[in-house]
Amino acid sequence: MGEDEKLEACNKVVEEENEQKGGLFDFFWAPIYWFKMLANETHWSFVFGVLAVYGVNQGLGGAFNRVGTDYYMKDVQKVQPSESQIYQGIISIPWLVKPLWGLVTDFLPIFGYRRRPYLIFAGLLGTFSMLLLSFHENLHIVFALLSMTAGSTGAAIADVTIDACVVQNSNIRPSLAADMQSLCALSSSIGALMGFSLSGIFVHLIGPKGVFGLLSIPYGLVFLVGILLDEPFKPNFSYRQVNQKILDASKAMWRTLKFPDVWRPCVYMYLSLALSINIHEGLFYWCTDSKDGPSFSQENVGFIFSIGSIGSLLGALLYQNVLKDHPFRSLLFWTQLLFGLSGMLDLMLVLRLNLKFGMPDYFFVVIDESVSQMINRLKWMPLLVLSSKLCPPGIEGTFFALLMSIDNIGDLSSQWGGGVILHLLNVTRTRFDNLWLAILTRNILRITPLCLLFLIPSGDPNASVLSTDILGAKEEAETPENENIELVSLVSSVDGK
Numbered sequence: 001m002g003e004d005e006k007l008e009a010c011n012k013v014v015e016e017e018n019e020q021k022g023g024l025f026d027f028f029w030a031p032i033y034w035f036k037m038l039a040n041e042t043h044w045s046f047v048f049g050v051l052a053v054y055g056v057n058q059g060l061g062g063a064f065n066r067v068g069t070d071y072y073m074k075d076v077q078k079v080q081p082s083e084s085q086i087y088q089g090i091i092s093i094p095w096l097v098k099p100l101w102g103l104v105t106d107f108l109p110i111f112g113y114r115r116r117p118y119l120i121f122a123g124l125l126g127t128f129s130m131l132l133l134s135f136h137e138n139l140h141i142v143f144a145l146l147s148m149t150a151g152s153t154g155a156a157i158a159d160v161t162i163d164a165c166v167v168q169n170s171n172i173r174p175s176l177a178a179d180m181q182s183l184c185a186l187s188s189s190i191g192a193l194m195g196f197s198l199s200g201i202f203v204h205l206i207g208p209k210g211v212f213g214l215l216s217i218p219y220g221l222v223f224l225v226g227i228l229l230d231e232p233f234k235p236n237f238s239y240r241q242v243n244q245k246i247l248d249a250s251k252a253m254w255r256t257l258k259f260p261d262v263w264r265p266c267v268y269m270y271l272s273l274a275l276s277i278n279i280h281e282g283l284f285y286w287c288t289d290s291k292d293g294p295s296f297s298q299e300n301v302g303f304i305f306s307i308g309s310i311g312s313l314l315g316a317l318l319y320q321n322v323l324k325d326h327p328f329r330s331l332l333f334w335t336q337l338l339f340g341l342s343g344m345l346d347l348m349l350v351l352r353l354n355l356k357f358g359m360p361d362y363f364f365v366v367i368d369e370s371v372s373q374m375i376n377r378l379k380w381m382p383l384l385v386l387s388s389k390l391c392p393p394g395i396e397g398t399f400f401a402l403l404m405s406i407d408n409i410g411d412l413s414s415q416w417g418g419g420v421i422l423h424l425l426n427v428t429r430t431r432f433d434n435l436w437l438a439i440l441t442r443n444i445l446r447i448t449p450l451c452l453l454f455l456i457p458s459g460d461p462n463a464s465v466l467s468t469d470i471l472g473a474k475e476e477a478e479t480p481e482n483e484n485i486e487l488v489s490l491v492s493s494v495d496g497k
Contacts, residue, residue: 038179042169043230047183049119052221053162054184057126057155059191060198061218063309067199067302068211069148070284072133076208077141080428081281085419088281089412090145094153096408099253099401101160107245112233116226118161123223126154127216134213151215158222160401165229192309200302253399262390264455266406269383272336272449273410277417277442282427282435283346287365292432294361304369311370315377328382329458333450335379340446342372347439350432383407386456418442 039047069091073084101118110117129150133139139147166180202211257263286293288301296304323331345368348354354364387403421441425434 034179038183041173042180045225045228045230046165046169049162049165049225049229050180050183051187052218052225053158055187055191056221057158057218059188059193060195061191061215062155063192063195063302063305064199064202064211064215065151067196067203067298067305068208068215070281070301071203071298072144072208072212073281074285074288074429077144078429079141080423081285082419082423082427084281085278085415085422087141087145089415089419091148091152092408092412092415094149094156096405096412098156098160098405098408101157102164102401103246103249105157105161105164107241107249109234112235113231114234115161115165116229116231118157119226119229120223121226122154122157122161123219123221123226124154126151126158126219127223129154130212130216130219134209134216151219154219154222162225189309189313193306193313196302196306196309198302199305200297200299203302204298253402256399257402261457265386265390265457266403268449268452268455269387269403270406270410270413271452272379272383273407274413274417275448276339276414276446277421278411278414279418279422279435279438279442282418282422282432282438283350285427285429286350286432286435289430289432291430294365296362296365300362304365307366308369308373311373312377314370315374316381318374319378319381323378324381324385327458328386329453329456331382332379332456333453335375335382336449337447338375339379340443342368342375343439343443343446345371347436347443350436350439 035047069088070084073079073087079087105114105118129147132147133144133151136143166184169180199211202214206214257266284301287296289295345364349361349364349368354361387407390399390403418438421438425438427435427438
């Protein structure tokens with residue numbers, strides 16, 4: 001029986017079973033049948049791997065990690081907001097070199113396996129780093145940063161490896177490619193929503209160090225995925241070819257980057273992110289301050305972030321159903337403009353204008369976070385789609401990971417730029433007199449990328465944006481082993497990674 005016949009038979013069984021049920025009962029069982037279909041068509045260990053890495057490690061664990069790290073820097077290490085801003089940028093560095101992890105997992109198998117050893121290593125690295133943060137009483141900031149960066153490395157390697165598994169299964173079963181991407185996106189979104197909803201409660205009950213201890217569980221699941229993953233054993237691998245394969249792939253990416261059709265949008269994507277400086281730590285310290293700020297509790301902070309994740313999900317749905325056919329340039333103009341204007345909500349909050357209008361701080365912050373995250377998602381989605389269209393034939397997966405790394409470098413520049421602004425304006429743990437000026441500076445810089453929109457193609461977003469020169473170089477750009485990996489899911493960049 002062929003692949004299409006199997007899928008049709010499986011869908012027929014699901015439809016027959018659904019006809020026997022109705023109402024809420026049918027709504028409850030439909031996702032279960034869908035999971036069962038994916039497990040039967042691929043392998044149960046693959047579905048478990050996606051749920052563990054995307055849903056638990058990145059979604060739920062990423063939410064716990066974000067809130068726990070904020071409070072760890074503020075209450076345990078007692079660093080200034082500008083310093084916390086710089087430190088969190090350092091922690092994200094492993095995500096900047098995702099193409100390196102991709103090339104290694106693609107071309108360098110260990111003991112005959114290409115994926116399992118890297119998942120095992122990622123799980124062990126993350127587990128030990130989180131336990132060290134949790135159990136050490138007075139960990140120096142340098143060693144704390146090393147442990148957090150090690151945990152970030154484990155998460156990045158796990159992300160790259162499971163994405164490679166998704167693409168491999170998509171190539172084998174192209175009719176299920178959309179279902180696999182939906183599984184990744186839903187797992188990440190639901191996990192993040194649950195994580196942010198619970199993170200503040202756990203920070204309040206067991207503290208940020210206790211939260212790091214809990215984070216060893218998601219990394220333990222990654223380790224378990226590496227043990228259980230169904231992967232063919234390929235002995236007698238020639239390690240002499242590794243250097244040449246990696247070198248050929250790197251040359252192909254460099255050749256592609258030199259085309260104006262490619263580097264111009266890359267410059268815009270980097271600058272649009274770098275100029276939108278991030279001053280999150282300054283706002284976080286102010287929001288939890290009992291003297292000048294609204295003194296939000298840990299539970300309030302976690303719930304506010306959870307509402308933000310809902311806003312981000314709504315932005316993705318709005319783009320998919322309404323805005324995806326609009327030209328890139330015009331859509332980016334309006335989203336970037338709205339992104340800058342939405343920052344004025346933060347300015348109103350810090351200047352306490354919301355109280356003059358009779359709006360409580362908590363209610364106003366919930367609206368602010370949801371609107372900001374929705375607009376941020378609307379700004380990010382066309383750039384993500386444009387990135388996928390910039391990838392030439394033969395090196396799609398690896399080149400897409402390179403573009404995502406450029407965006408991550410833009411995020412890092414934004415983090416560090418925000419830290420510098422907070423330092424220059426003397427925004428500290430207890431002084432917030434100039435925080436409004438930092439917000440105003442950020443909002444003005446958010447609008448400056450509008451002057452660079454000429455770098456973005458203005459044509460039909462459904463058409464190819466690459467010139468015939470790049471498309472004609474397919475044979476030259478292909479790597480020796482045309483089994484590239486999609487290192488970043490097109491939908492799952494909810495956390496900015």
